[in-house]
Amino acid sequence: MSIWSVFLSTDFFFTSIRLMTPILFAALACMVFSKGGIDPIGTEGIMLSCALAGPVGGYFTGSAWGGVAAAMTVGIVLAFLFGYFTLILDTNPVLAGIALNTLSGGLTIFMTYYLTGNKGSTQSLNSPVVANIHIPVIESIPVIGPIVSGHSILTYVSLLLTFLLTVFFWKTPCGLRIRAVGENERSAASVGINIMKYKYISLLIAGCLAGLGGAYMSMSYVSMFSRDMIAGRGWIGMAAESMGFGIPWKVACSVFIFGMADSLAIRLQMLNLPTQLISCIPYVVTIIAISIYSWQRSRVKKVKK
């Protein structure tokens, strides 16, 4: 097997899409937070709690969609909690975010133990999973079919949401107002926009998105919650969001780059290359990507001047 066969296999791209889905949800959540002028630091923790809420909700309602709804509800509650502390009580957002992440880390283990008598994972709940779908016509197209078809429903939802959020933030009054609030609160207030209302709308949407990301991890990627299973995807989502300048399609592209880097690192291990070298690929890609990002930004600033 050569390096080219890795790049050229349809399986490589299929895996990249599967790997990027949770990061895309995280990045979109971060994007909506930022659009409303709220720090997205709590995303990782919110996703972790939602990842537990999914299988638990699924187990009690007996349906996968019940689980997804539970995950989204928990996402909204935690996002509002974060909003309440930072917007109403004026807590430092970094501290509130760290608190939320630490809380989720401990609370999920506690809840898992409380519900299953097991502190590691919810494997004994045997919860339902979100189905994968094969798209009828596209499936039979060579090359594209095996890449695009056969993913989890939530993967398609994430791509659809990328498009819908573009429309929402650039074409609808509500979305435009959220952006105005996020970019300059005072100017927004001066034209009579109810700042708090729009901040809460963005919290609501971001909470839902983080909830979907968490649900994807524990109800689709694997079929149970396990301790610390988000494993930094919330943070990578934050990085991808800023790399994509908060523009949905660019955010999705940066997420895809992260997905490919991960997928590449896993696949290259099959070749007889030193593992130390391969396991640093995702990090090297991150550094390169962030360098490009800051270089671009400095160029944009110069043009503006």
Add this chain to the structure above:
Amino acid sequence: MFQKTVKKLLAVTLAAVMLTGCGAAGGEAQNSSEENSGASEEGGESKGDKPSFVFVCTGQLGDKSFNDSANEGIQEIASALGCETKVIEIGRDQTKWEPTFQDLAEEGAYDVIISNGSSAIETIEKVADEFPEQKFVAFDCSIEEGAHPNLYAISYKQNEGSYLAGVLAALVTESDMEYANEEKKIGFIGGSEHPIITDFLVGYIAGAKSVDPEIKVYVSYIGSWDDTAKGKETAIAQYNQGVDIVFPAAEQAGLGCVEAAVEMDKYIIGVDSDQSMLFKGVDEDKANVILTSVLKNVGESLVRMANMEMEGTVPYGSYEDLGIAEDGAGIADNEYFQKNVPEEIRTRIEEEKQKVLDGVEIPTALGDADQDEVQALIDSVAP
């Protein structure tokens, strides 16, 4: 007036939340120890001058592997030997480790402090030197002979257990079992590169080569011990290369590999605890693809240690390396192993086990092992 009341109420609620918050953290540790002290009470009346043990769990119980196995050993010490025991979970925050050990040693309420040495050995050594009167036992690590007269370490010959797993994997991939394919490829997945994991690997390779010197072993590392999703992804990548049986030594992340095996109709070998029995009655599909598990019998080794402690024969100051002969390592022989593995393979494994008992040397990556030779062994089976 109303505002004042509200403020007061808020203050009281906040204080209550903070208090319960603190209570909960302590409560969790208390909780798990209750089971143990409950068990010890039965034998507690006749306790007399029996030694007492405290297990400091650096991490959390519920890992379905190491810590749980140690916990079972502690429970057995309490119920079968009637000694006083306690379990304290101190989490992964390393800054809490040293003070906990110091507090316990200073208090001196327990004769022996037991802990997982694979990550905490340096802390344990340091505290052991500070408190020469306190006895310490560290498992899954080795120590310098005679350097710490009050510390006894137990290490496990994981290479012996994984040697048998390698034999099994090679026989399975060459068999006509339901999920086995034509290609003679087997897989190994580690959480990250670590001397103990490499020791697992060399044993596994040696076992596989004893069956077929031409066999290919795919080796991957997840780069995390928690990331189940990435574990699944790594296993899928190996299965896609024509591998039909994988041995993941990756703690929690290995659960993801089990999911991949179920989804792709392949086999897997569990690690550290009897994983197919854990899935019994919960998820039969998972239980059936886990052909066996490579075990480090931490629990048994602690019971053995407790028995020796009662006789006063624990060799403090040195360490013991427990293998198949001492029941410190091996593979799980359970109903799924009996049901799913064909008889001729089971007989062959039994023969290999006898060879190990008779003293056949299994390569290791630990101790004075020549690292170049270890690398050469890994390279010799690289695809």
